[in-house]
Amino acid sequence: MSNDDTFKAPSSNLRRTNRSLPIALLRARETVMGPVREMLSGSSVNEQKWRVLRVLEEGGAQDQNTIAQRACLLLPSLTRILSAMEAEGLISRRADAADRRRSIVQIEATGLTILKDHAKEAAGLVIDLRKRYGDEKFEQLLDMLEDLQQVDGAD
Amino acid sequence: MSNDDTFKAPSSNLRRTNRSLPIALLRARETVMGPVREMLSGSSVNEQKWRVLRVLEEGGAQDQNTIAQRACLLLPSLTRILSAMEAEGLISRRADAADRRRSIVQIEATGLTILKDHAKEAAGLVIDLRKRYGDEKFEQLLDMLEDLQQVDGAD
């Protein structure tokens, strides 16, 4: 599987990709997301819609800017995703009475059902990961990632 | 900004999204990638091509499955990216003599040049981040992310 027939040693002094924070974050996410994607493949929602549902459940009815920020989606993407979710009956939108530019999004029964249907399995995945990775370490990693967001930075 | 007019408390016992590892990893990555994207915007390669170049430099000539895995790209995406990079002379492909299904990808001089041209700036970004986030913490985070990849898991 490994390959070193025409191997040449790195010549530009860049960090090993394991030690590149953007790449490490990406790889870690792929690892963690694997089982989640598997779980969602048996449902009617994809990763993004799942995030939107969770944000809505967590924060209650809220406007699109807020959802976009919390679910890590850009507004144009969110607009399309919400249109689809509205058509599927997962959420509803209503204009804000006080500010008619704003539309308030609310999760509907169908959306809540999807969350509930997978909540147990999702929780199981977390428990499993914490067990293998270590409870304390898991929390520490989350803390460190939260701290990182206060900073900026790169590679 | 915050909104609680029609607020309903979470009803399915899912983790708060702040404490969801996939979402935290996504948010952290967005934060870290900002300056990198800025750096790459002044070059002929995007984020994906940059990753491919780094993986090739680090691991030498290798097949597409290996590259896809290391650079966190799906094979269909990689196929297209490599076609473009080949046309630009950044890499070359040759059929594996022993297994003609497989094609071996190698970085070319033009590709190495791009890496070298940005290595200094990339290193600067890392130094800057380490300074603000803390040297020790930075290394610890990388360790923890590396460990995570050995595990599996989810949320």
Added chain:
DNA sequence: GCATAATACTTGCTTTGTTAAGCAAAAATA
């Protein structure tokens, strides 16, 4: 040896990401 499966991509199609432009409703300013 031959049919079957598995592997390593490749191609096609839909959804999402990304950037820029557009539009209507507030807010701020004159």
Added chain:
DNA sequence: TATTTTTGCTTAACAAAGCAAGTATTATGC
């Protein structure tokens, strides 16, 4: 009050991601 600016979203356009199906080559089981 009239004009400009800002805000909150939508639309458009194109690259990239993600999923499914297709092709060629190698490995496996009878």
